[in-house]
Amino acid sequence: MNKKLVNLIFGISLSVLLLLSVLTFDRLSTFKEYSDIIDRSNQTLLAISNLKSGFNTAIAEQRSYLLTKDTTYYYQFQEEKNYMRHSLQQFSRLTREDKVHQYYAEKLEEQVDNRIQSLLVEVINDTSSAKYKYVQNELIFKNEQINRDFYELINKVDQHEKLLLKRRLRLKEFEEQFTPFLLFILTLATLGFLGYSFVLVSRELQKRDEATELLQENVENLNRSNKELEQYAYVASHDLQEPLRKIRMFATKLTRDHSENLDEKGLNLLQRMDASSERMTNLINDLLSLSRLLSDEPEKENVKLQLVVNEVLQSFEDKTEDVEIDLGELPEISGHKGQIYQLFQNLIGNAIKFRRNDVNSFIRVKAYKKVRYKGDIPSMYHHIVVKDNGKGFDRQFKDKMFTVFGRLEKTSDVEGTGIGLSICSRIMQNHGGEIDADGEVNEGAEFHLYFPA
Template identity: 30%
Template sequence: MECRKTNVYTNIKKSIAIGLLCCFYCLYTYAQHTNNEQVKRLQRTILIYNFTQQITWENQENNERFRIGVLGPDRAIIDFKALVEKHKADNKPIEVIGFNLVEDIEDIQLLYVNNKYNFDINYILSEISGKNIFLVTEDYNYHTSMINIKNTGDSFVYEINNKNIEREGFVVLNSLKQYAINSPQKWENLYKTTEASSEKFKKEEAYQQKHKNNNPKIIVDTILNAVEIRDEWIKILSNESELQQKKFADKVKIERELEENIKQQIDFIKSQEEKIISSDLEIKKQLKYIENQTIEIEKKENILQEKESKINIYKTLNILLIVFICLLLLGALIIFKNYLVNKKLNKKLKIKNLEIEKQALELKSKNEELEQFAYIASHDLKEPLITITSLISLFVDDYKDKFDETGKMTLNFISESSVRMQKLIDAILQYSRLGKSKVYEDVNCNNTISTLKKDLRHVIERTNTKIISGDLPIVKGAKLELRLLFQNLISNGIKFTKVDTNPLIEINCIKKSISNGSNNDTVWEFSIKDNGIGIQEKHRVRIFSIFQRLHSREEYEGTGIGLAHCKKIVESHGGKIWLDSNEGEGTTFYFTIPA
């Protein structure tokens, strides 16, 4: 009876131990499987995020965000969204977008596709071609994508298709190419190894799942049956061997050894569970450390960007400062050079001014001497000429009957020559006095012309001359000299006229602005037009010289000094005189007086 109770007690303990062993084994298997899946998903996410840091997109700076697309109902979209909350790509926020259809894919930079959803890789490549989208796939055949990744149990490996990448214009860093699988044979062997491991894992998982879903009571019954079978087998052996002769104490010893073995198995399960928990904690610590390192890297990147920005600002300021200093030096050099040039020119100008002043004084002295000589010569010549004229008059009056015709003609020539000589002397005296008057007054040119018409009335009536004058201005000048100017020009217009032609004189005036270096001067431009014989072009300068005649005295009388008077009067008033003439049609004299 006691032996039977002991057997029952032993059987119960065995059942409990085996049940606990099965429970712990299931928990261990589930925890390990869950932990492995989380690690794989995290590794996949970090690996793809690492791709974004080592690939260059065209015109990426124009995008405000970096967009990652996931094709199909893949849990990777959750992992990506968890990652992008604390990370950036190319210093830009990351946005994760899910797509159910290939046709909907657009406006992203990177696309992830898993082969377990059976999407056609060639169709995907044709749809994203030219859209600047980089394709990352998982578990596809070798060299069918751009980057294809594969899980090898504890980690991921990848292979790169440079042909597809270069065709779409992407640039991949050498650091990414360095660790890629570049052999189709290696990829195939890796694929076979992974498939075998995956098949084994699936079988174990199916077995565990099958037993995990069974009723606990059935598990206990199964264990009890196994124990009963073991006991019956022991009994049979004991009947057939030396066990039959053993005592009850030996059986208890065997049972205790078995119980101790079960306890060791339970302790081993507990230790494995503790290791799993410790591994989870270590992974969390590593993730926390990676997160902290990422935050620290971002802070340092921000600091570096700020420093780089400041350095760029300082560089720009230094360049601007250097340019400004160069401009200042160039300006100072130009100013100094101009100063030296101006100093040299001023020195030359001063010398020239002194020379001009000296020459002006000499010229003034010469002019005064010349005018004095002309006045004295003409005055001294006038007295003997008057005596000669008086004696000739006495000869003509008292002795004209005693001379023959030749003598009378000779006396007449002498008398006319004396008169002409007297007129020349008077003209020289008048010419020497011109320009000496420095007192200018307002001269009404209309009144001056009216006075001249009265003075020349006999000549005008005799030659049937017609004088037409417009509205003439009031000018500043010497009244007598201006009257002599108009008189000489009008008299020439009447004198030098064809026979049987009635003289026509037209007098007009306009106000003009003429350029004088950097200034503009305003002048009155007078024109006196006649219908006379005209002047040849070769004589147009010569006629303004003193005692210059173009015709004999028999044709036209005069001394040849009238136009010389006109030139001297105009120039003394600060103006110019010139003419325009067509031979046989008439002449127009122009002169200017400052307004």
């Protein structure tokens, strides 16, 4: 299954979920906004109704005072007058965002002021202290036109607000019907994408489970084959060594017992046959050693490198009489003593094998502490350097040195199986370390061993 397809589907699902969340928040905000607008419209209609009712009540209170001369009606008229102004202010505040209503508010304020003034004139005209006297009925009749203009204007305002309220209610109803449908569709789409993603991931997990089972089965078959191959290699090696021993034994017997019957050419052939048999024996032994390193996982112990290297040097004592040995103080590590012995035996043996005859040879083994990094994590290592001043090697062949049968071009005529350094590399791997080499032709070689401290 294409990983990009799964990522795309999950991305679309998350995008739709995000859109659904944003849309839900927006719809809730819109509902609240419409609710506020409708509530404001209802308050506006109430202010209009209060203004209309206050206007009528003020006229009624003023008429009652003129007829009865009861000051109670006069005070009530004054209260209604103030109430009308309050209602007008409330209407103006509620409709400040509507230009049409603001225009009506200015007209209403003007007409309310005119009507209040005319009512006050009627009251004053009815008193004995009035400077100018009008016929009261004529004055009342004259002010009726102001009443009609006010009622006409207030009705227009009322109709305009009711029309606005009707439109707003219609929009709110549409939103109430459309929004659940839209949210339902988006929810279904999200569930569909998530469901499809779940199906794809389930299929992939099932395939991986099947692949894991198959891989486990292949690993078991491979381990079984490796064990069979190890047994076969062990048996085959021993079977190969037996005829080689016979060949060497017969060659030695021919040389010892019948050398007088052979000419120089025959003796040379026997010697070459014996040398080839010896090289074949060494090769088989090295292959067996490498095979054991690849298969065995021996328990580790504390190994004193100082003692191990001294034992190796003693084993080469007859070959190092004219070699200067410089052995530093070596640390104690955790490892397998047999493998460590083989490691230094191969390295020191190479240093002896590749000596130069034109210089005084030396072999130095020194130890240092070194910090190495794996990513950003530092680790402490024992850095062991095995250095000589022998024939050295060309750096371009360094990678070839640690492979099986990795013989360098410049040393192809030297005795050896070409497996020794590959054995060293495997030993370092078994100990969680690394091996590296550096050198120059006719300048010597250095082998760097890094053991975890």
